[in-house]
Amino acid sequence: QGQITRAMGDVHPLRNPHYWLDPENGKIIARDIAAAFTRLRPGDKAFFDQRLNDFVMRVTQGQSRWTAAMAPFKGAKIVTYHRSYPNFADRFGLDIIGYIEPRPGIPPSPQHTLDVITEMKRQNVKLVLVEPYFDLKTPNAIGRATGAEVVVMPPSVGGVKEITDYVSLFDYDINLLVNAFKKAGATP
Numbered sequence: 001q002g003q004i005t006r007a008m009g010d011v012h013p014l015r016n017p018h019y020w021l022d023p024e025n026g027k028i029i030a031r032d033i034a035a036a037f038t039r040l041r042p043g044d045k046a047f048f049d050q051r052l053n054d055f056v057m058r059v060t061q062g063q064s065r066w067t068a069a070m071a072p073f074k075g076a077k078i079v080t081y082h083r084s085y086p087n088f089a090d091r092f093g094l095d096i097i098g099y100i101e102p103r104p105g106i107p108p109s110p111q112h113t114l115d116v117i118t119e120m121k122r123q124n125v126k127l128v129l130v131e132p133y134f135d136l137k138t139p140n141a142i143g144r145a146t147g148a149e150v151v152v153m154p155p156s157v158g159g160v161k162e163i164t165d166y167v168s169l170f171d172y173d174i175n176l177l178v179n180a181f182k183k184a185g186a187t188p
Contacts, residue, residue, distance in 0.1 A: 021155060022087035023059050023066070026166055030055050055166075062167045066092065066174045073181045077123050079116060079148070081130040081139055084155045088173075097123055100130075100138055108138055120146045126184035127177075129153045132160075149184040151176060 019025045034052040038045045074093035081100045089096050098119055102112045119125075120142070128150045130139045136150065143150040153173050154160055163169045 019087050020166075021085060022091040023063050023170060024091065025087060026059055027056050030059075058167050062170055066170050069174050069178050070094075073178070076127070076181060077125045078127045078129060079120055079125055079142070080128070081134050084131055085129055085153075092174075097125060100128070100142065113138055113142065117142055117145045120148060127151060127180055131155055149180045151180045153177070 020029060030052055034048045037048045041048075070092040075095060076093075077095045077097045078089070079098045079100065080096055083099055083101075083104050085094075086096060088094070098116050100108050100113070100116060102108060108116070120128075125146065126148050128139050128143055128148050130136060130150060130152050132152050132154055136152070139150045142148065153176055154163055154169070157163050157165060157169050159169070160172065163172050
């Protein structure tokens with residue numbers, strides 16, 4: 001409400017735009033896309049429905065793998081650089097206790113960085129997630145100060161060459177997280 005300026009950071013009045021990082025939301029997105037394509041080309045509805053059903057089946061099968069892989073870490077506390085991962089964290093039972101950015105799009109001040117370090121030590125946080133397009137200087141300094149693993153986790157298809165589609169995005173990220181949690185000795 002009121003005047004919105006860039007000084008407020010990356011303001012998203014319609015909520016967090018990283019909603020695709022919950023596979024259930026991926027299914028909703030796919031259904032909406034299939035419906036839009038069907039409106040544009042009603043004669044190809046059967047094709048769009050078949051592709052949608054295939055996608056939903058692959059995501060549903062993936063969810064079984066991903067949920068099982070993440071189950072031992074349910075409730076684990078993490079810090080992220082940007083507010084990209086709340087949907088992901090909610091889906092897989094992670095607890096985001098803080099952000100390196102004080103507000104989305106606003107770089108951390110030295111005081112904010114110290115506050116994050118203090119809170120991570122207090123809560124024994126062992127993992128920091130960073131998107132691949134952010135500078136690693138501050139996250140790495142936080143990792144050194146707290147003993148936490150800093151994990152560069154792609155939030156999108158194409159983030160690394162192995163991520164060629166939506167399912168492989170979650171396969172890659174879940175594998176990355178499980179290995180990082182194990183390396184860090186993280187427990188909920």
